[in-house]
Amino acid sequence: MLGAAHTPLRLSFDGPLAIITIDSPPLNIFDEEMWQAWFTAVSRLERDVPRALLIRAKGSVVSAGIDVRIFADTPSEEVAAYWRRNLSIVQSLERLPCPTVFAAHALTLTAAFEIALACDFIVAVGGARFGLVERRVAFTPAMGGTQRLAARAGVSRARELVMTGKLYRASTLVEWGVVNSTHGSAKFSDEAYRFALDLAASPTQAHAGTKRVLGEYLRGGIAAADAILPSVAHTVAETVDHRRAVEEFLAHGPDHSAEYLGR
Structure with missing residues (x-):
């Protein structure tokens, strides 16, 4: 505290x-x-x-x-x-x-x-x-x-x-x-x-990516958000949570119970 x-x-x-x-x-x-x-x-x-x-x-x-x-x-x-x-x-x-x-x-x-x-x-x-x-x-x-x-x-x-x-x-x-x-x-x-x-408890880095995209949209509209989106997607794709969630989805479907670690 x-x-x-x-x-x-x-x-x-x-x-x-x-x-x-x-x-x-x-x-x-x-x-x-x-x-x-x-x-x-x-x-x-x-x-x-x-x-x-x-x-x-x-x-x-x-x-x-x-x-x-x-x-x-x-x-x-x-x-x-x-x-x-x-x-x-x-x-x-x-x-x-x-x-x-x-x-x-x-x-x-x-x-x-x-x-x-x-x-x-x-x-x-x-x-x-x-x-x-x-x-x-x-x-x-x-x-x-x-x-x-x-x-x-x-x-x-x-x-x-x-x-x-x-x-x-x-x-x-x-x-x-x-x-x-x-x-x-x-x-x-x-x-x-x-x-x-x-x-x-959800995919923290994916949410950070969402916030970056929306921030760019508010500053410069759709074009500005589009400009950074590939880089954001690359960053999120490298996260542990994304890789684990994809593996769990392929093994157990969309209702999988993967634990997100925030990284």
Whole structure:
């Protein structure tokens, strides 16, 4: 486990699965202590890359968002550097080669929602609400949420969510393509954990290849993704997991039970 018990989030490892748990009651606010805890956790993940990452929260909300005092206390000449630093958390999470899952059981605002949008999967309780509500302080989302929302749901939906500052239920965001799946609240924690653990036990290097291809697509479209695909295919074809899975498939068919080692 990372850090002392009083830190606003914890990083733990369950075999191949890394788990970040946001736990800063009562509202899991993003203040300076929270930012620093995220930098520490992300730096550890970059050094010790897991086979999957689950991000979850404790308490009645996932997060009520950013500490508004930050806007009052940050000198204007430091604003760009301040948000460049915080944006790097999102960018580091996106660069992780493993599958990443954000589990939202309740209200998820501003910075927490932007971190969720940097993950490969968002799973949520159907009634959980999400919002980029910076409009309330005459600001714009500064951790990349706007553009990442547009990548998932389109520019029109991004404009709607950000410019209105309204809250949207997970059940609506599933229809938009922002949230991957919704679940009942009773077993949500266990279901999210099992989903992430299954990803951690799956062909890690193949997933890394998928993330590389999709990253190139987002940067440069189909042509850019096509340009790197042969090299990605070659890299994945050299992995132990691929060779073993092919052998098992040929011997036992598509329902084989090959164990993936992540290499």
